[in-house]
Amino acid sequence: MSSRIHHAGLAQKVMSGADAAAMIHHGDNVGFSGFTGAGYPKDVPRALAGRIKAAHDRGEEFRIGVWTGASTAPELDGALAEVDGISTRVPYQSDPVTRAKINSGDIDYVDIHLSHLNQYVEHGFMGRLDFAVVEVTAITPGGRLVPSASVGCNRTYLDKADKIILEVNAWQPAEIEGVHDIWRNETIPNRHPVPILHPGDRIGTPYFEIDTSKVVAVVETDAPDRNSPFKPIDDTSRAIASHFIDFLKHEVKKGRLPKKLLPLQSGVGNIANAVLDGLHTSPWAGKGLGAYTEVLQDGMLDLIDDGTFSVASCTALSLSPEGVERFNRDVVDYLDKVVMRPQSISNHPEVVRRLGVISCNGLIEADLYGNVNSTHVIGSRIQNGIGGSADFTHHGYLTTFVTPSTAKGGALSCIVPMVSHVDHTEHDVMVMITEQGLADLRGLAPRKRAQQIIDHCAHPDFRPLLQDYFDRACAGAWGQQTPHLLGEAFSFHQRFMETGSMSSR
């Protein structure tokens, strides 16, 4: 018996990834673990991809529905997309091969709020779930599962799937046991309040409790997660972070934020990391802050270590290779400072609203009136997905978006007359920040928002074009609430498609 599999019955189910994958068939829906490249199964998906390729080579159909927590890794999304093995992808992805197949129309992609996923699956809105394929760190003598480096939607998949395949990954530190907090509400219509009053509150147990009779295979692995390195912080990110932190100080001064702030949520990526770095290198004048967020990032480890943060709640690790080494080495020290929850709880509207989260997310483009596109390039082509951004933006106390003012070497303006896809409406976006400055949109009517965004957020190269559009829209639009010239609302995008640049020069 492996040192990680302490349940006698389940130990007898140990087999190879290939044997386990052989149970999965064309048309099945499979709920895989995995969130931001942490805690996804390493072996079964690759074996399954091989099996799918062989079937295709024989001229047989073989495609499955791939449901996860969020993004995964080349070994899962990449391998299955590469062999055209995915019919439907739910609820988020960031994989280059998967993305290409979605944008060529070969994969159906259902891009839904991460906090909604649990309800969709639990109540059968997505159809039947045939398999859960879930990485865990260990199996206890009683058959309980110690989760891995992400929780994601695993509890729901384990509950709802007809059959369960477990991967027990010896690479994950055994000492992670205790960091997770798994809670299950009553089912509707008997749901109770989620009893979280502070980011660090523990309300459940550190284990998945499952029906062990559903387990058809246990596969042993010893393989690292995909952990992407951060780029060094550049001047643009540093400028954005500085505007963000100055704004927090301003809000404290105005009495609209306590000195200890409110729990922070921070999207994935380099700008978010620059913000966290800013709070660490110019220490915040107060200790005991907290994070109620989706993923644990490198910058948060620094802030926990220096005492700025007392706790961080999340659903997954999203660390650099150095960050994960540090976390895994010192995991025992982090057990009382990190809580890893199901994504339905880490992103729960109820808790986000109650705690008054300060949200900070990136975007693809924003428009003059504060609408935000987080998902689509030029309106049609998916980038990643909405993820949890709306879970925090619709419910936060103070909702901010951060972005460089331009992209692609200055060819794209991230501020456009009208966004080509809307993921966050004007009603939800309070503050817009670029390296140029910050626009506080709270309480402003649309025309006033537009002037703030042009003056403070747009890049000087695009400011005259935006001002020209706005002025002409104010003169010629069908109404003055949200002046638009529908015939040229996408002129920036069309110019980009025609010339490779949104600029008119």
Next chain:
Amino acid sequence: MSSRIHHAGLAQKVMSGADAAAMIHHGDNVGFSGFTGAGYPKDVPRALAGRIKAAHDRGEEFRIGVWTGASTAPELDGALAEVDGISTRVPYQSDPVTRAKINSGDIDYVDIHLSHLNQYVEHGFMGRLDFAVVEVTAITPGGRLVPSASVGCNRTYLDKADKIILEVNAWQPAEIEGVHDIWRNETIPNRHPVPILHPGDRIGTPYFEIDTSKVVAVVETDAPDRNSPFKPIDDTSRAIASHFIDFLKHEVKKGRLPKKLLPLQSGVGNIANAVLDGLHTSPWAGKGLGAYTEVLQDGMLDLIDDGTFSVASCTALSLSPEGVERFNRDVVDYLDKVVMRPQSISNHPEVVRRLGVISCNGLIEADLYGNVNSTHVIGSRIQNGIGGSADFTHHGYLTTFVTPSTAKGGALSCIVPMVSHVDHTEHDVMVMITEQGLADLRGLAPRKRAQQIIDHCAHPDFRPLLQDYFDRACAGAWGQQTPHLLGEAFSFHQRFMETGSMSSR
């Protein structure tokens, strides 16, 4: 002392509406009561409008910020807009004069979620609140206020305003005392769960508790609310209602809804009323349903009276003249079946999500991919506002939108290639219903949603045009996740502006 003013100190503050209005000055922000034409002050706003007109006639500036619960009536919105007395209007309106002045650019309109308003005001995001002008039904000997026919944002306005003007309206039935449930959470960061587990749960007291020393005037009135008659139910509304109810039955059969359903929310208007009428005239096969909704409508009285509904939670009445007569006459019988709450609670994301509300709202236009425009005509011109529609749509268990497939005698298609304004994103909209049929969008990728909407929701006159756009977008778009041709995404709208019809004939 009036029979409605039982507090000695406040009885001494009784004065005319004109004397009370004389205390309000240019630049003040005023929080008025009023929600869907119920419970707004009848006298002070008109007197104030007279005072503003006189000031303008003398060449003096005089404009105020007008904050309410939601829409009001000609005596408030109309009177103040008519004399150009409104600088900023928050958070919702449906008044023709106000709407015209917003669309001409004379009034700044901040259109925000009704569930967010309380937080915006409480934490000073909107600036200082100078006055609360609130209609009540009575004042108790201890100085507590019996609310009127709406609660709206009154508690917050009474708490936050520097000064309070009360209107005591003898037209409202004194027996309404007890129907309201006023609850106050701790302030952030000490907020607790909202302890509502069932739509009828009472968690507070039936009174506003105020600092009586802030009351500067009490005005006695005896005047009816604005109560708009419903149009007789037409065939289109009946067809939409029938699709909606058939769908509920289908979901019960599939085991995705309990036989007693889940709490219903229903937008204002004739289609919503047709749905309620449908549940009454072909009785639902089960009793004890409930409503967790924004406003109490005529159809709900029928459903309460026939036992289909055991309870309805709301923040305001929105009844016809006959409906209000019936409610006021039998109010004692409704006291244990109707709960009227602050709009921050009637629309609270936490409760809507926990209870699993089935939402049903109208719209201006929807697009192929399920994005919904609830607010703007041809992208720029405001109609009413988002109101509470997103409070229920973002958090509901089952979220539906209902609309005739065409408007303006067939000149406008309510299904367009791309909506000209987005209030509800593709991520939140589950079911689309027109008189043509129903599209269940749950779990569908965007291209599949589009075909469902064309086939089941679009009017036959516009179906070929929509199919043509969709087919060419699938052939020529920049990506296949959400195929759009940005150069002609608004061609329907442009044709309407040029020819008066979206049709190409």
